[in-house]
Amino acid sequence: MTASTGRDDAAIGEIERRVLWLSTAIIDAANRRGDPSGLKVGGHQASSASLVTIMTTLWFEHLRAGDRVSVKPHASPVLHAINYLLGELDESYLPTLRAFGGLQSYPSRSKDPDPVDYSTGSVGIGATAPIWGAVARRYVDSHFGGAGEGRQYSLVGDAELDEGAVWEAILDPMVGELGEVVWVVDLNRQSLDRVVPNIGAPRIEGMFAAAGWQVLTVKYGRLLHELFARPGGEALRERIDGMPNPEYQRLLRCDAAEVRKRLPDGAPGVAQLVDGLDDATLLAAVRNLGGHDPAALGEAFEAIDDSRPTVILAYTVKGHGLATAGHPQNHGSLLSAEQMSELAGTVGADVDDPWRRFDPASPPGRLCAETAGRLRRAAPVPEPAPAVPTDIGRTPTGRATTQAALGRALLDLTREAPDAAGRVVTLCPDVSSSTNLGGWVNKVGVWSTAERRDWFDDDPETILHWRERPTGQHLELGIAEGNLVGALGELGATWSRWGSPVLPIGVLYDPFVERALEPWSFGIYAGGQSILVGTPSGVSLAPEGGAHQSITTPSVGLEQPGCVTYEPAFAIDVEWTLLASLARLGRPDGTSAYLRLSTRPVDQSLAAVPADPAARERRRRQVVAGAYPLRRADGPPSVTIAAMGPLLTEALAAADRLAELGHEADVVCVTAPGLLFDAVQARAGRPARPQAEPWVLDSVFPARRAAPLVTLLDGHPHTLAFLAGINRVPATHLGVTRFGQSGDLASVYAHHGLDADAVVGAALDLL
Structure with missing residues (x-):
């Protein structure tokens, strides 16, 4: 046990190795299960491995119950592995990654069976979510209380920093006040297809610092720092610091003899230092980055300044601990059965009993139990949403938008x-x-x-x-x-x-x-x-x-x-x-x-809001359900005009003109085409959203009033095209299908065929 921190290095090391095994085995089991269609199941063993040390150190040493963490999408198996060791996930789920009803491909608050703080999977969104989570927590606490405290962590892949939305969020003036926000960047310098040649950590440091963030860099582990202190060590540091990313990654794929040949590259003192190391130490040194050193990471977590946002740039090796470590195409690669057996032997796992937990009485077992107790949260007691009136009671007049x-x-x-x-x-x-x-x-x-x-x-x-x-x-x-x-x-x-x-x-x-x-x-x-x-x-x-x-x-x-x-x-x-x-x-x-x-x-009088309370309520229900009849012909209509939004004015004007020509029209105001479509689906017994109200179809488009249909909206005409299928009538659909140009409203409507002339012409064509 480390005296200065109280950390049990041996127990942490065992847990880290078990998390590496479990996260890798979860993906392995998913792909051995396969898909009957032959579709690749997939998963990201290398992307998970690069975050194992960071997540183990964070969860088992530094995380508190009030903290929340957004996990890099491709590291979801690491989250499930940790939750399993903490007793938050049943063993039956471990072989179900990407199976129907099983563990989701990426962390999901709404669909995964174990605790997930933030749904991730869409680049940049999961990374920035804790920023807005911090705003939401502060807002709730300042207005209603009870939101507690806690840091908001984002575990971000370095390639995710390519997403522009990340920098939009970082630069917002409001964000500089959120001291509870902590990002940990998994700086493995690889993307899906390659080693990124000019990822430039100093540039990233400068961009965060310019936005007012505290920047902590965890580049090297204890072994390398020890070597840097030896004769020739400073030259070794300069050599590693100066080499391009692809060259460093290539070293990870070399044996000891090849590393001895490539690493010095003529740098004075480096060859002599390297020659004094045995093969195991040399290979370990090349891989000894700060993101895989719990002590170095712990120092960074302890140095967080809660008065401003913090980013920790943790250098890692993609696939650390796996046979695929550092390979430029390891993003979606899978270990073979032989490699899985080798990994099991290295980390002390059992291929035949892959999901074995620690003995509760062992040091890692006790640490798992202690961590689970420390992180356990009381389930929130839901407060009912406030009652919202359905109708405030005013009837607008005059002209309004x-x-x-x-x-x-x-x-x-x-x-x-x-x-x-x-x-x-x-x-x-x-x-x-x-x-x-x-x-x-x-x-x-x-x-x-x-x-x-x-x-x-x-x-x-x-x-x-x-x-x-x-x-x-x-x-x-x-x-x-x-x-x-x-x-x-x-x-x-x-x-x-x-x-x-x-x-x-x-x-x-x-x-x-x-x-x-x-x-x-x-x-x-x-x-x-x-x-x-x-x-x-x-x-x-x-x-x-x-x-x-x-x-x-x-x-x-x-x-x-x-x-x-x-x-x-x-x-x-x-x-x-x-x-x-x-x-x-x-x-x-x-x-x-x-x-x-x-x-x-x-003109708000065109709404013809009924004065009778019961009729007004009926209109309101129709509005909320998706549509209402705004005008009915005295007898069976010759045509129905269904319009949306501000174009009801043109629909009514066209109906007046058609009446003068001897063709009475029903005019329907559509407020929610999606709800009408769902009502059609529900009436046919097909899946539909629960807000669908099939009764509105008979109320607004009764079969007895079926007539040729003209639809009209200030948008793409396909939006209302399905309405013709309600009563299987001939139809013409008017809307916008091309880029517009500036002008007065009448000219623009005429240009797009949205004016009363277009509606009248379409109706006469149908008739």
């Missing part, structure tokens, strides 16, 4: 349902005023870790007041959509982490929603429930032209699991769909929502 209706609905919520409003947090990437959130921000304030003075609070010309305090309910990040939805996902997971639900709403420009979709989707997969609002949208922002138009976002709700998409046409639709979406957040059976809003002013 759906974008402006969002801010008005949030303000109304603070008066009508303060408990629910108190759980709402809004996020923007520097577009609060241009997305009509100014009134809300003025009302609730901006969240900050500490109160800051608003130097413009006495300026009479200042409209948006930026009052920053820990009780604020609005977060503004830089212009980086990945950061926005990363924070959105973690704020949307507080109900499961700490039992404290938050209702997060992220607002960004709809043209940039696609940029955010992948990380937002991954956040939903990981259990984050949130509302994403895209505004302004479509070609309806006419003067902005093709540079700022969105075409495919209306179909998000058709294609994104765990999400309901609404495109309201009127202000009252915004209120109802927003309230319904808020009511689905912060609960085990909850779901996310996407609202697509517009800056086009629309």
